[in-house]
Amino acid sequence: MPLDLILAHVHAYATLCMTGLIWFVQVNHYPLFKNVAEANEDVWRKYEEAHQARTTVIVMPLMFAELGTAGWFAFTQTGPLTIAGAALIAIVWLQTFAVAVPIHAALGRAFDARLHARLVWTNWIRTVGWSARGVIGLMLLQRVLLQQAAAA
Helix, strand or coil: CCHHHHHHHHHHHHHHHHHHHHHHHHHHHHHHHHHHHHHCHHHHHHHHHHHHHHHHHHHHHHHHHHHHHHHHHHHHCCCHHHHHHHHHHHHHHHHHHHHHHHHHHHHHHCCCHHHHHHHHHHHHHHHHHHHHHHHHHHHHHHHHHHHHHHHC
């Protein structure tokens, strides 16, 4: 199997996994944080700490796979699709590490309803960004499949 085709599959897989995960987090997981914190502050701190550790184990390999394959395609298949994809990766990474991670760190010290609301609201940036990335990942995979079919 050609390298571009392998990387297009990895890229689409990682992106679609992140898309599904971010929707689950946005619609289900983050809104429930408040319930845990209201039940017991000590339990909340342990919960938030576990959330951060467990989430990192899942998302970081996917995010790095997505970043690496998007970088590959940005240099080998330059065009509006890969440029838009790279811009969206920059946005979701910036939002993740400049906004979400610091909020999680603060929430890990003590639950704050305003910070929690900010986390939920600003996470829409990642939710929309990864949703668009999912479409781009599928489009890129289709393009590579068509290129491979034409070359055969």
